[in-house]
Amino acid sequence: MSLSRATITNIFVDNQSNLVSVIILLLIASISVASLFLAAFIWSVKTGQYDDEASPPVRILFDDFKK
Amino acid sequence: MQVEKFYYDNKIVKMFAYATMLWGVVGMLAGLLIAVQIYLPAANFNLPITTFGRVRPVHTNAVIFAFVGNGIFMGVYYSLQRLCKARMFSDTLSKIHFWVWQLIIVAAAVTLLAGYTSGKEYAELEWPIDIVITLVWVVFGINMFGTILKRRESHLYVAIWFYIATWVTVAMLHIVNSFEIPFSFMKSYSFYAGVQDALVQWWYGHNAVAFFLTTPYLGLMYYFLPKAANRPVYSYRLSIIHFWALIFIYIWAGPHHLLYTALPDWAQSLGTVFSIMLIAPSWGGMLNGLFTLRGAWDKVREEPVLKFLVVAVTCYGMATFEGPMLSLKSVNAISHFTDWTIAHVHIGALGWNGFMTFGVLYWLIPRIFNTTLYSKKLATTHFWIGTLGIVLYALPMYWAGFTQAEMWKQFTEEGQIKYQFLETVTHIIPMYVTRSLGGALYISGVFVMIYNIWKTVAQGKLIENEEAEAAPLPKVAETHGKQYWHRWIERRPIQMLVLSLVLVAIGGLLELVPTFLIKSNIPTIASVKPYTPLELQGRDIYIREGCYLCHSQMIRPFRDEVARYGEYSKAGEFVYDHPFQWGSKRTGPDLARIGGKYPDSWHYNHMSDPRSMSPGSIMPSYSWLLDNKLDTAITPAKIRAMQTLGVPYPEGYDKKANEDLVAQENLIKANLKKDKIETPANAEIVALIAYLQRMGTDIKGEKKQVASLP
Numbered sequence: 001m002s003l004s005r006a007t008i009t010n011i012f013v014d015n016q017s018n019l020v021s022v023i024i025l026l027l028i029a030s031i032s033v034a035s036l037f038l039a040a041f042i043w044s045v046k047t048g049q050y051d052d053e054a055s056p057p058v059r060i061l062f063d064d065f066k067k
Numbered sequence: 068m069q070v071e072k073f074y075y076d077n078k079i080v081k082m083f084a085y086a087t088m089l090w091g092v093v094g095m096l097a098g099l100l101i102a103v104q105i106y107l108p109a110a111n112f113n114l115p116i117t118t119f120g121r122v123r124p125v126h127t128n129a130v131i132f133a134f135v136g137n138g139i140f141m142g143v144y145y146s147l148q149r150l151c152k153a154r155m156f157s158d159t160l161s162k163i164h165f166w167v168w169q170l171i172i173v174a175a176a177v178t179l180l181a182g183y184t185s186g187k188e189y190a191e192l193e194w195p196i197d198i199v200i201t202l203v204w205v206v207f208g209i210n211m212f213g214t215i216l217k218r219r220e221s222h223l224y225v226a227i228w229f230y231i232a233t234w235v236t237v238a239m240l241h242i243v244n245s246f247e248i249p250f251s252f253m254k255s256y257s258f259y260a261g262v263q264d265a266l267v268q269w270w271y272g273h274n275a276v277a278f279f280l281t282t283p284y285l286g287l288m289y290y291f292l293p294k295a296a297n298r299p300v301y302s303y304r305l306s307i308i309h310f311w312a313l314i315f316i317y318i319w320a321g322p323h324h325l326l327y328t329a330l331p332d333w334a335q336s337l338g339t340v341f342s343i344m345l346i347a348p349s350w351g352g353m354l355n356g357l358f359t360l361r362g363a364w365d366k367v368r369e370e371p372v373l374k375f376l377v378v379a380v381t382c383y384g385m386a387t388f389e390g391p392m393l394s395l396k397s398v399n400a401i402s403h404f405t406d407w408t409i410a411h412v413h414i415g416a417l418g419w420n421g422f423m424t425f426g427v428l429y430w431l432i433p434r435i436f437n438t439t440l441y442s443k444k445l446a447t448t449h450f451w452i453g454t455l456g457i458v459l460y461a462l463p464m465y466w467a468g469f470t471q472a473e474m475w476k477q478f479t480e481e482g483q484i485k486y487q488f489l490e491t492v493t494h495i496i497p498m499y500v501t502r503s504l505g506g507a508l509y510i511s512g513v514f515v516m517i518y519n520i521w522k523t524v525a526q527g528k529l530i531e532n533e534e535a536e537a538a539p540l541p542k543v544a545e546t547h548g549k550q551y552w553h554r555w556i557e558r559r560p561i562q563m564l565v566l567s568l569v570l571v572a573i574g575g576l577l578e579l580v581p582t583f584l585i586k587s588n589i590p591t592i593a594s595v596k597p598y599t600p601l602e603l604q605g606r607d608i609y610i611r612e613g614c615y616l617c618h619s620q621m622i623r624p625f626r627d628e629v630a631r632y633g634e635y636s637k638a639g640e641f642v643y644d645h646p647f648q649w650g651s652k653r654t655g656p657d658l659a660r661i662g663g664k665y666p667d668s669w670h671y672n673h674m675s676d677p678r679s680m681s682p683g684s685i686m687p688s689y690s691w692l693l694d695n696k697l698d699t700a701i702t703p704a705k706i707r708a709m710q711t712l713g714v715p716y717p718e719g720y721d722k723k724a725n726e727d728l729v730a731q732e733n734l735i736k737a738n739l740k741k742d743k744i745e746t747p748a749n750a751e752i753v754a755l756i757a758y759l760q761r762m763g764t765d766i767k768g769e770k771k772q773v774a775s776l777p
Contacts, residue, residue: 022263023334026270029243030318033236037314040231049223050307056222057299060150060290 071219071539074532075148077435079161081529083141084428086169088517090137091424093176094129095510097122102503104687105654106496108678111687116180118687120613124179124191130416131189133172135280138424140164140207142287143230145431147211150227150290152220152537156213160206167203171196183253186610186646187268189275190244194255197245204241208234219537225306229286232314236278244271248645250708251701254607258712261641262329265649270321277317280415281383284423285313288356288380291427295372301358305351312348316341323394326403327623328649329638335396342394349387356380371446375426378454382418386411404619404653406495407468410461417457417509425449425516432520438527445519452512459505463498471495476627484630488656493683592639595765597714598758600702600724601731605758607705608751610648612689619650620659620762633660633763640765643714655686660763667735668742670756695751699725731757 044050104110104119111118148155155161175192178184184191192200211234215227244267246258259267293300300306322330322338357380360367367373389411393402402408433440440446474494477485598606609615622628624635636659641647665673672679675693677686703721710716716724732748735756739746746753 022259022266025243026267029239033239033318034315036235037232037311041311044223044228052222053303053307056224057293057303059220059222060224061293061297061299063149 069538070536072534072536073152073154074534076144076155076158076161076531077529077533078531079155079158079165080141080145080431080435082165083137083144084432086165087134087137087141087424087428088513088520090129090133090172091421091513092510092517094126094134095506095513097126097129099503099506099510101126102499102506105685106499106503108685108687113688113690115182115612115691118612118689120616120687121180121182123613123616124184124188125176127189128175128179128191129172131275131279132175135284135416135420135424136168138420138427139233139279139283139287140168141431142291142427143211143283145435146226146287146290147214147230149535150220150224151214151218152535153214153218156210156217160210160213164203164206164210167199167206171199171203174199178253182611184610184613185245185247185255185257186615186648187244187257187264188616188651189272190241190268193253194245194247194249195253197241197247200241201238201245204234204238208238219539221540224290225300225303225310226286226290228310229282229289232310233278233283233286236274236282236314236318240271240274240278244268248708248711250704256705256708256712257646259645259647260712261644261647262638264644264647265325265328265641266322266330266334268647269324273321273324274318276415277320280420281317282314284420285309285352287423287427288352288376291423291430292356292359292376292380295370295376295426295430296360296363296366298359298363301355301361305355309348309352309355313345313352316345316348320345320394323399324651325649326394326396326399327625328621329636329641331638339394339396343391346388346391349390350384353380353384353387356383371440371443371450372426372430374447374450375422375429378450379419379422379426382414382422382457386415386419389414400623400625401472402468403623404651405468405472406464406498406652407472408652410464410468413460413464414457417453417460421509422453425453425513428516428520432523433527435530435533436524436527437530438523441519441522441526445515449512449515449519452515453509456505456507456509456512459508460502461505463501463505467495467498467502470498475631476625478627478630484627488631489681489683492654492685496685592637592642592766595640595642597643597709597716598761599731600706600728601754601757602761603705603709603758604697604699604702604728605754605756606648608692608755609758610646612692614658615648615650617650617652617654617686618656618658619653620647620657621649622657622659628657632657634766636763637766640763643709645709645712645714658759658762662760662762662764666742667738667756667760668744670759671739671744671746671752674752674755692752692755693746693750696747697749697751697754699728699749702728 100110100117101119101122104122115121144155144161174196178193178196179191183193185193211230215223215231247255248258249255257264289300289306319341320338322334323342324338326335326339328335357377360373360377367377392398393407393411402411429440429446471491471494474486474491475488479485620636622632622635629635641649669680671693673681673686674689676688676690677684702724706716706721706724710721729748732753735753736746736748
């Protein structure tokens, strides 16, 4: 079982294709989530979530806690 | 507008808070046990369930998913209700979420100690538990999004954004990384093999840190730090930038766990680049937290809650500075596989997660029990004990990591390796001892906290349903500025439906894609063959006993590693490894080319009593492998599962596999007999020896040809 030059090339080529296949899966997963976040971001900006940067940080400090 | 009256559910917050404390103690005690085992092998008690390889996953899983997990839910269930001005969506779902999560934790502890593990770090739980986790995560999601939907406050505070990102991403990570083919009720093989499995695992592993240990806790920081200081967050705009930049960059940084391995260079570089970029949003978040206290540092002197939060945020800053640095290849060459990694993660776990949790507990328990903290003095004592514990833990580990890495790389003038592996281990044992003292100190602080909280609870009374008032959300959301096509989507329920559809679509996609990919799992190097049935059985014992937690199977292309362990590892050698076993820590030496290095009898004696073969070794004894009988009834199922995964055993081999298995057993038995060792052929040790002797031999002895290639 000697390791020929051809086999070595195979190691390289096949591993690349093997790896690429799983990278496709990871890319699909990552990009899906990224686009979900992008959609959420666009939604948040367009619905005015960030129009007011002054009152939200202050508002959380008010408690409606009753004794 | 009519003001509505409603009630916050504090009971569920209390339950999660108690669970956080309970599992915190359990996880930390498990950690203390394994910390002692490292320098005192007798502390393994010579029992399978108390041995390092079984207890270590219990420690990591308990701390991450039980302690921090319940901490997340405690903080989310408290803050989300108040931020949304609404009670949790469903009390029933809250209860299901709580109890099933605790059930998962118990099942996890029991199965891990019993040796049922997938062999992938922080994703060790086997397939039935994986499914239950998915279900309970969906329950949590419905409960959370349901609450967001019926909120009375139209603005989603930045903390909520962090909670949403956590939920979405953890769901995806868990599903993708947990693809596995079951072959029995509690055992399965990873769907991916070798390099692929490593890449998916560390994509998961890194993002589990990002989206389970970081983003939810950042959400908690953005709520509880301003509340405790009673002043608004330093810059709300910075928090928005912090959030969006962080979630975008984090997801790509996983390959930095695989630097210098058989993973292709371009993927390694990509991971490094994104890891370096991560410092910007991470430090933006840290500074935003610390600057919130500007002009209020006098409060930190008085208030133990703030003390805890400040140290937590500072530790976050340290860990997120260190992370990018460790992702540089030149630094990683030194740090990887050493205790440096252990120091790094404990700055995060003890400092960031631990102290944040304690701060939140001290702040929240008196509030839901309508009282004040029993003793600020005790809380401050806890703070100082804990801080000292972190320092005593981390410093020796940094020292140990750096020292050992430098010793590994020393050569004599004659060009020989200067230190035997064992010498580099015994040299750092004083650091291991100090580390366990630091850990013990940290846990004693936790006991002080539990006493304090117990007394607080005793003097107060739980407000199970806390009354609150708020105006309902207007039917049409008020928007400022220009109005666009999105008017129609402004009713949130529809919007959420669309979002959930997208989510489901992703799920479907993820299930389909691998089915298409399965054909690509074809053999690559001609001389790399599938494991024989006995070797496969031996490999499963290797996984069961958690060998991968102390031994790597990945020789990096460095002079010292090649000189010490042999030819560096090639990607093509691992194509039949479901799961991969590269490891992340070398408490013991690398095993990638252990095959043929020692006679069978050496392994037999070494497993029975490691110190008889290498005096001073810290490895536990695995004497039960000498008596346990190998379960051969399962062999056909294992072969069939491997065939499904594309491992080219001949058709119908599952029925003949046990014949080959017995033949190989007898060979090893005869070999051992030559060295005057009598063993039954069907002992588990025989299978393990078969696997160890196979490891790395497929392309052994081909060094010169590989090296002479252009």
